[in-house]
Every structure is written in structure tokens, then in C-alpha cells.
Amino acid sequence: MRKFFVLFKKEVRELLTPAMILPLILMPVLFNVVGRIALSEKGKSEAERPGIILLDLDESKMSKELPRALEREFEPVYLTGLTDEEALETARREEAPVLLVIPSGFEKKIKGLNQEAARVYSVINNVSVKSATKSSSAARALNLVNNYLKENLVSVKFPGLNADFLKNPVTRDDYTSMGGKTAHIGMAQVIGFITSQTIFIPIVLFMVIIFASQTIVSSVVSEKENKTFETLLSLPINRNSIVFAKLLSAALFSLLSTWVYMIGFKSFMAGAAGAAVSSSSGGMIAGELAALGATISPYGYSLLGLSLFLSIICALLIVLVLGLLVDNTKSVQAVITPFMMVVILPYLLVTISDINSLGPVFRYGLYAIPFTHSFTVSQNLLSGKYELIYFGLLYQAVIALLCTAAATKIFSSDAILTLKFNFGKKL
Amino acid sequence: MIQVLKVENLVKKYKKTEAVKGISFEVNEGEIFALVGPNGAGKSTALKMIATILTPTSGKITVLGLDASEKAGEIRQHMSYLPEEAGAYKNLTGRQYLEFMAEVFYADKIERKKAVAFAGEINGLGERLKDKVQTYSKGMARKLLLSRAVMTKPRLAIMDEPTSGLDVLNAVEIRNTLRKLVSEGVSILLSSHNMLEIEYLSDRMAIINKGVIMDSGTVAGLKSKYSAANLEEVFVKLNEKAAA
Numbered sequence: 001m002r003k004f005f006v007l008f009k010k011e012v013r014e015l016l017t018p019a020m021i022l023p024l025i026l027m028p029v030l031f032n033v034v035g036r037i038a039l040s041e042k043g044k045s046e047a048e049r050p051g052i053i054l055l056d057l058d059e060s061k062m063s064k065e066l067p068r069a070l071e072r073e074f075e076p077v078y079l080t081g082l083t084d085e086e087a088l089e090t091a092r093r094e095e096a097p098v099l100l101v102i103p104s105g106f107e108k109k110i111k112g113l114n115q116e117a118a119r120v121y122s123v124i125n126n127v128s129v130k131s132a133t134k135s136s137s138a139a140r141a142l143n144l145v146n147n148y149l150k151e152n153l154v155s156v157k158f159p160g161l162n163a164d165f166l167k168n169p170v171t172r173d174d175y176t177s178m179g180g181k182t183a184h185i186g187m188a189q190v191i192g193f194i195t196s197q198t199i200f201i202p203i204v205l206f207m208v209i210i211f212a213s214q215t216i217v218s219s220v221v222s223e224k225e226n227k228t229f230e231t232l233l234s235l236p237i238n239r240n241s242i243v244f245a246k247l248l249s250a251a252l253f254s255l256l257s258t259w260v261y262m263i264g265f266k267s268f269m270a271g272a273a274g275a276a277v278s279s280s281s282g283g284m285i286a287g288e289l290a291a292l293g294a295t296i297s298p299y300g301y302s303l304l305g306l307s308l309f310l311s312i313i314c315a316l317l318i319v320l321v322l323g324l325l326v327d328n329t330k331s332v333q334a335v336i337t338p339f340m341m342v343v344i345l346p347y348l349l350v351t352i353s354d355i356n357s358l359g360p361v362f363r364y365g366l367y368a369i370p371f372t373h374s375f376t377v378s379q380n381l382l383s384g385k386y387e388l389i390y391f392g393l394l395y396q397a398v399i400a401l402l403c404t405a406a407a408t409k410i411f412s413s414d415a416i417l418t419l420k421f422n423f424g425k426k427l
Numbered sequence: 428m429i430q431v432l433k434v435e436n437l438v439k440k441y442k443k444t445e446a447v448k449g450i451s452f453e454v455n456e457g458e459i460f461a462l463v464g465p466n467g468a469g470k471s472t473a474l475k476m477i478a479t480i481l482t483p484t485s486g487k488i489t490v491l492g493l494d495a496s497e498k499a500g501e502i503r504q505h506m507s508y509l510p511e512e513a514g515a516y517k518n519l520t521g522r523q524y525l526e527f528m529a530e531v532f533y534a535d536k537i538e539r540k541k542a543v544a545f546a547g548e549i550n551g552l553g554e555r556l557k558d559k560v561q562t563y564s565k566g567m568a569r570k571l572l573l574s575r576a577v578m579t580k581p582r583l584a585i586m587d588e589p590t591s592g593l594d595v596l597n598a599v600e601i602r603n604t605l606r607k608l609v610s611e612g613v614s615i616l617l618s619s620h621n622m623l624e625i626e627y628l629s630d631r632m633a634i635i636n637k638g639v640i641m642d643s644g645t646v647a648g649l650k651s652k653y654s655a656a657n658l659e660e661v662f663v664k665l666n667e668k669a670a671a
Contacts, residue, residue: 002534003531006527006530006531007531009527010516010519010527013516013518013519013523014516014518014519016518017518226514226515226516226517227510227512227513227514228513228514228515228516230475230480230508230510230513231508231509231510231513231572231575233480234478234479234480234503234506234507234508235503235528235531236500236501236503236504236531236532237531238500413482414481414482417475417480417481418441
């Protein structure tokens with residue numbers, strides 16, 4: 001055990017290079033800065049009312065009142081006597097996202113209870129987060145115009161009648177039922193909240209696997225490249241200690257890297273997507289989700305943790321063996337890229353679809369990849385499919401044992417020096 | 428005379444090639460024994476098997492009376508190996524590298540300090556031991572590695588081409604160090620294709636080519652046996668004899 005810790009200490013020292021530490025410090029800071037900029041831009045665009053150009057070709061009493069209706073959400077610029085092109089030029093100059101053209105004969109048609117089409121031009125001035133927030137401006141503007149006209153027509157045609165009732169005679173009071181339990185909450189909120197939870201865990205796992213793989217492969221390949229491997233093997237150290245010292249140091253380093261990156265990533269996402277849920281509304285949703293049974297229990301988290309642990313072990317052992325195939329850093333990508341594909345495929349499919357709805361060949365092919373089970377474990381926990389989780393854990397444990405046996409066998413045999421793939425061989 | 432190493436009918440076969448074809452020799456306590464031969468003769472493969480890194484296809488290796496196929500762990504405690512193209516961990520300083528190696532061998536702190544101090548005496552790197560290994564010249568790195576290999580005063584030190592790639596001054600310095608170590612009780616098995624170096628260093632030697640030991644003995648004995656002025660002539664005559 002003493003020699004294991006001597007090796008472990010050496011591995012950690014080898015990992016703590018400026019090339020490894022600097023990104024750990026800089027990336028979260030960079031994420032945070034970008035996130036803050038995005039948040040500030042978003043805040044600014046939400047605070048300021050966008051401009052809107054209203055080109056009135058009718059010049060009636062009704063059309064002249066429309067700017068007042070639009071003032072609730074916009075800074076309207078009222079124009080008359082221009083062509084559409086001339087008004088568009090003004091919209092571009094004023095950086096207004098919408099040009100609304102009220103056609104001639106508008107009031108007459110509306111009062112006659114006939115539908116009229118207004119030409120709506122959406123003006124894209126630049127492509128950014130800020131312009132993305134203005135994409136709904138045209139729909140909002142038309143909605144304001146329609147609401148104003150509805151209220152106007154009701155008061156004229158049906159004096160004394162409640163305009164709100166006519167607009168929406170039926171209102172919604174949402175309940176969602178899941179797994180035999182029902183809660184006073186809309187399905188969209190339930191799905192949104194579950195998705196945010198089930199997406200976060202695969203992202204963490206994906207990052208851990210990527211970091212761990214890169215760390216261990218560079219550890220093995222640098223031993224070969226720096227010609228330290230043969231000396232290490234000739235020392236009075238159990239070869240399994242060499243394997244496990246490398247595994248443990250890579251696992252710890254990858255967990256640290258992931259933790260640091262996730263802090264940065266979280267602040268970036270909060271800024272870029274405005275995804276932060278206020279504590280009060282989050283608390284209310286969490287309460288309803290608990291009533292619905294759509295939360296993960298401590299037991300569920302322990303299953304999730306075990307699955308993540310087994311995935312990391314599998315990844316580290318597979319990459320450790322792959323690392324033995326090459327003897328220089330230039331060839332590392334040749335063995336790592338196919339492995340990354342195997343990790344990325346289930347990750348992408350889990351985040352965009354339900355694996356269980358895929359065809360049997362594809363589905364079982366994906367389940368043959370040990371990482372798939374960790375990507376799906378949070379979904380299965382929330383939908384109560386525990387048998388799939390237990391099967392996944394058993395399968396991952398078998399694969400981890402097989403990988404451990406393979407790695408220790410290779411390390412205790414000649415294969416550790418003779419196993420080689422010549423990727424640089426010219427055809 | 429105590430036998431530190433005994434090699435009997437050692438064979439190593441890879442898929443298509445037989446690198447070592449049944450070699451036998453022994454190394455006695457306090458001597459330098461050299462395996463001499465051209466590149467690809469099987470010297471390094473033989474040394475790796477003796478260093479317990481590679482497993483022999485057949486044959487027997489006995490170190491200090493212990494069978495290497497059964498007691499590899501115990502043997503490694505009394506033996507050291509310096510590969511031909513060895514390197515040190517570049518992110519560590521020279522001292523950290525030596526401390527790491529000493530820690531592998533000794534649990535006791537005082538023993539570790541003694542070993543590191545002895546390595547310092549051997550390599551003569553002084554203050555440069557505080558610098559990272561990546562800043563060392565080839566000669567400095569080789570001296571560090573050589574001092575690592577002997578810092579625990581092993582009963583048997585295996586050195587594959589110990590002066591390979593070094594300039595004359597560094598090579599001479601390392602040869603003198605090896606001679607000094609023998610006087611302190613370390614037995615050395617080394618390989619080289621440099622016949623001049625072998626003439627200067629070795630007490631006994633074996634000439635190996637194509638995985639076979641062609642002859643062995645003292646340098647003077649072999650030169651006399653083949654009426655040769657130097658070892659290169661001995662080697663040429665042995666090859667001519669083998670071809671005939």
C-alpha cells in the first residue's frame with residue numbers, strides 16, 4: 001500500500017503541470033465573463049422597449065389610434081404617405097425590428113367585420129443574442145393590434161359585454177398525472193424541469209469521461225515517450241499498483257476538472273440562456289414535483305453515483321489499454337477518436353431522444369455501450385424504471401471487471417512492451 | 428566466488444523472430460560482465476529478461492540464488508536496470524526524481540536520505556538537482572539516471588549501453604563511475620556495441636550475434652585465443668568462423 005501511495009503521489013505531481021492547471025483557472029473565468037456579458041446584453045434588451053414603424057396608408061380614426069395600442073410594449077414611429085421600401089429604410093436606420101403596414105380601407109373592412117391583412121416586415125439588423133430576443137416582436141405587435149381592435153369592436157357592437165370573456169371564454173387550470181400520482185402543475189413545467197435535471201447529469205458524465213480519458217492516455221503515452229516506462233516496470237512495485245495509481249490520479253483530476261468547468265459552465269448558461277430559475281418559483285415547482293414523485297431520492301442518487309463511478313472506471317481502463325497501443329502523443333488521437341465517438345453517440349441520442357423508442361438493433365447496440373446506462377439512469381429514475389437501472393449497473397460492473405482483468409493481464413505480461421499499433425506506417 | 432547471476436539456455440521468441448537463441452553465462456560478485464555485439468544481436472532483449480521486464484520463452488534466470496520466474500518482486504529489490512533509452516519524469520526536479528525512486532525502495536526516511544545523498548555524489552549535479560529534468564542536457568540526464576540505478580547499492584546493476592549517445596568526456600566520466608561502483612561491491616552486467624569501452628571496462632565478456640553467444644572469456648583471453656590486436660578483430664574473426 002505504501003508503494004501505491006508513492007506512485008500515486010508521483011502521478012499527481014506529473015499531472016500538476018502549468019499546461020494542466022492554467023486551463024482549469026482560465027476556463028471558468030472565461031465562461032463567467034462571457035456569461036455575464038450575455039446576461040447584461042439580455043437584461044438591456046429586455047429593459048428597453050424596441051422600436052416599431054407603423055406605416056398608415058389608411059389614415060382613418062381607427063388606424064391613427066393604433067400607435068397608442070402599441071405603446072404598451074413598443075416605441076412606435078408613426079409614418080404616412082411613404083412606400084413600403086421608404087418605410088423599411090426608416091426601420092433599418094432606427095434599428096426597429098418590425099415594420100407594420102396598415103393598408104388603405106383598413107377601418108372600413110374591420111368595422112364591416114371582414115378580416116384584413118396587414119403587411120408585417122421583420123427587420124434583422126444583426127445576428128446576436130440581443131436580436132434573438134426581438135424575434136417575437138412581430139407576433140407581439142400584431143397581438144396588441146388585435147386585442148385593441150377586439151376591445152374596440154366589442155364596446156361598439158356589444159355595449160356592456162366583458163371583452164375579456166369574449167376573447168377567452170375558457171381558461172386553463174393545469175394538473176399533471178404521472179406514475180399514478182397527480183399534482184397541480186402544467187405538463188410543460190414538469191417536462192421542462194425534468195429535462196433540465198436529466199440533461200445536466202449526462203453533460204457532467206460526458207465531461208468527466210472526456211477529461212479522464214485524456215488524462216490517463218497522456219499519462220501512459222508520456223511514460224513511453226519519455227522512456228520512463230521500462231525503468232518503472234523494473235522497480236520493486238506490483239504492476240497492479242501502477243495501473244491503479246494511474247487510474248486513481250486520472251479519476252480525481254477529471255472530477256476536479258469537471259467540477260471547475262461546471263461552475264464556469266453554469267454561470268455561462270445562466271447568462272446566455274437566462275436559465276436561472278428564481279428560488280421562490282423553483283421551490284414551488286420542486287414541491288409540486290415531489291408530490292408527483294418526479295424527484296430523485298437519496299437512494300436514486302446513490303444508484304446514479306454508482307453508475308457514474310462504473311462508467312468512469314470502464315472509460316479509464318479502456319483508454320489505458322488503448323494508450324498502450326501507441327508510443328507517442330502524435331498517435332494518441334488515432335486511438336482516442338474512435339473511443340470518443342462511442343461516448344458521444346449515446347450522449348447525443350439520450351439528450352435528443354428516448355433510446356427505448358429506437359429500433360431493437362440500434363437500441364441493443366446502444367445498450368452494449370457501458371456509458372449509455374449512466375446517461376439514461378436519471379431518466380429511468382424519474383420514470384421509475386428501476387429494473388433497467390439494475391440491469392445497467394450489473395452490465396457496467398461486468399464490463400468494468402473484464403476491463404480490469406484485461407488491463408492487469410496486459411500490465412503483468414510482455415504485451416505491455418510489445419503491444420503496438422504503427423499508425424505512422426506509410427502505405 | 429559468489430555467483431550473482433546465472434543465465435541458462437535463455438530463449439526469447441516473438442511471433443516471427445527468435446531474438447535470443449539459448450544463451451548461457453554467469454556474473455560473479457564484484458565484476459563487470461559485458462554482452463558485446465552489433466545492433467539487433469539480442470543484447471537488449473536478454474537484459475530485459477534478466478531485469479524481469481520480459482518473460483523468457485524458455486530457459487532459467489537465477490539472481491542471488493532466486494529463480495526470476497518465481498521471485499521477480501524480491502529480485503527487483505536487489506537489482507537495478509538502466510535501459511538504453513531511459514528518461515526521467517520531465518515535470519519533476521532531479522532531486523524529486525531521486526526521492527521518488529528512493530521512496531519506492533525504502534520506507535525509512537533516513538535510508539532514503541542516504542540513498543539520495545549517495546546519488547548526488549555519483550552524478551555530481553549539485554545545485555542543478557533543484558532544476559526540472561526537462562532543462563537537463565543529455566549528459567546530465569544520463570548521469571542522473573545512472574545515479575538512480577546505483578543509489579540503492581544494488582547487488583546487480585544491469586546497464587544497457589550506459590554511454591550511448593554521450594560525448595567523450597561524459598562517457599569517460601560514466602565509465603570511471605562504474606569502475607568505482609564495482610569497488611564498492613556492485614556487480615555490473617552491461618551491454619555495448621562499443622568494443623573500446625568493453626576493453627576498458629569489463630572483467631569478462633560474451634560476444635553475441637543473432638541471438639547466440641559466439642564465445643566468452645576475459646578480454647585478454649579472447650584476444651590471445653583469436654590472435655587479435657583488439658576486440659573488433661576478435662568479432663570479425665568470430666563472424667568469419669561462423670560463416671564458414
